[in-house]
Amino acid sequence: MSVKAFLSKYVAALAVAKTKKWASQPVVTQQRTFEKLIRRAANTQFGTDHRFSEIRSHADFVARVPIRDYEALKPYVDRVVAGTPDVLWPGKPRYFAKTSGTTSGAKYIPITNESMPFHIQAARDAILHYIHETGDTKVVDGKMIFLQGSPILEEKNGIQLGRLSGIVAHYVPKYLQKNRLPSWETNCIDDWETKVDAIVEETIKEDLSIISGIPSWVQMYFERLQEKSGKAVGELFPNFNLFIYGGVNYEPYRKKFEQLIGRKVNSIELFPASEGFFAYADSQQEEGMLLLLNSGIFYEFIPADRFFEENPPRLTVGEVELGVNYVLILSTNAGLWAYNIGDTIRFTSLSPYRLVVTGRIKHFISAFGEHVIGKEVEEALRTALTDSEAVVSEFTVAPQVAPDSGLPYHEWFIEFEQEPEDLESFALAIDIALRKQNSYYDDLISGSVLQVLKISVVPKNGFQEYMKSQGKLGGQNKLPRLSNDRKIADFLTRLL
Structure with missing residues (x-):
């Protein structure tokens, strides 16, 4: 020693x-x-x-x-x-x-x-x-x-x-x-x-x-x-x-x-x-x-x-x-x-x-009165990953208030290192875990106000591109886990 x-x-x-x-x-x-x-x-x-x-x-x-x-x-x-x-x-x-x-x-x-x-x-x-x-x-x-x-x-x-x-x-x-x-x-x-x-x-x-x-x-x-x-x-x-x-x-x-x-x-x-x-x-x-x-x-x-x-x-x-x-x-x-x-x-x-x-x-989703917070989405993702081979590099969540068809939903933008075999099943696992934590979100799903969340797969380094576009690449800068608007979502959508 x-x-x-x-x-x-x-x-x-x-x-x-x-x-x-x-x-x-x-x-x-x-x-x-x-x-x-x-x-x-x-x-x-x-x-x-x-x-x-x-x-x-x-x-x-x-x-x-x-x-x-x-x-x-x-x-x-x-x-x-x-x-x-x-x-x-x-x-x-x-x-x-x-x-x-x-x-x-x-x-x-x-x-x-x-x-x-x-x-x-x-x-x-x-x-x-x-x-x-x-x-x-x-x-x-x-x-x-x-x-x-x-x-x-x-x-x-x-x-x-x-x-x-x-x-x-x-x-x-x-x-x-x-x-x-x-x-x-x-x-x-x-x-x-x-x-x-x-x-x-x-x-x-x-x-x-x-x-x-x-x-x-x-x-x-x-x-x-x-x-x-x-x-x-x-x-x-x-x-x-x-x-x-x-x-x-x-x-x-x-x-x-x-x-x-x-x-x-x-x-x-x-x-x-x-x-x-x-x-x-x-x-x-x-x-x-x-x-x-x-x-x-x-x-x-x-x-x-x-x-x-x-x-x-x-x-x-x-x-x-x-x-x-x-x-x-x-x-x-x-x-x-x-x-x-x-x-x-x-x-x-x-x-x-x-x-x-x-x-x-200030970072939450309550476009429909659900008031979902960062800890809840992180815990929901962690729960879904427990029984999955998927590996996530980065993610963020935003509301989709006016989809082209069907009910509104929460859109999860995820950059995978390794994608799950079944993306829909993985999305459902996240959704179930989120509903268990947040009764307001659960009520909106069961009441057919929202449909089950959807995942949009972000290409590799997509989140780095977003942070770079904002002049926030590296250092102490952090990506918001969730937003109540579509500012980040709109940038990422252009990469899909």
Whole structure:
């Protein structure tokens, strides 16, 4: 055992003990975080406008601070971007994480001196929890690759800005620098396809033990490795034992990954975003990710089925229940207040608090009142794949409201690595699994309002073509699992 591996067990034990301390008193931990946030921001412009000095309780906060998404918070953010200090948080941000916007174009998410360390600490602690539970210290001795955005940062009014993954690249600990791939020069390549080819050249003869990235883009990397070497990824990297991912659900990709790797590997799911690092899988045995209650973020939870009410309930961590779909609301030490990040979650455990991401509050299908969410379509596909030889590369779902003939239906666009022998039977298996999860959808099928879903087979690399057309190939960009319109569907239909 190397010195690094030996020390990792000791450091892992310390990290786990520290986690257990705050996780064992969740309500107290969150109350302390809440009070500290309100106190620190009381004299900012936002704090003055919302009378933070008068806030004594969560009820006071709810009465003074409405739920906002980025568009609603933008007037304050614009002042921060212009270089004005003390707007949302004392002083100026250290960085802006630049993300793709919707109606307002690019979004600039502030990252402060207080919030930045938690992005790094959470990623480190996820690996340390894995080492502590499994005893696998070999992962720290091999090379590690992180598929991420370019670390080249721009500057806006004296504040550096870039993609979150590129910002984080500047904080890789010194003891990991020799193990980390790809090289700085390769990481700076902006074009994703060129970058992946360069990463393949750079890593194909290395001894990788940890590979990290969004599953869809890691899959592209694995396919290029296999094309060049003619070998399975697990054969190229015999010590590759840990896949770290976030951003999208791994399950739809798992079968394809195991085929590309040639064996099963352990995995750690992360829940990071530009707005904060919210959770990570702290156990290989338990479902869900540990909610980080001690990371400078105060959480509120709104039941998803009540989110669009005029005054929906805003619950704190001590008020949530198992199995309910919640919209995640944040107040952070980067100056986001009652901020709707857009993600929906469901708790799998309340001791400690573990959750799974169920989708996006804006990404759903309810063209007929069914309100089908991302988690339901992913679970339906996973169920159908269990008894099928099919292998799926990528998929998305959209409503077909006005078909040429017959009843409307949900149209599933699927890119197969290996198609099922009977496409109609496969579609029916997905449909049955979806009906079991969603009673509204079941009622529409049984009531002859909708017909059984239909599958449109997307040609190879069709989804990559779509993402490229949107300027979102690679990096942290993710394909929506489902849409309530036909924008993505219309592009893919032209490829059929």
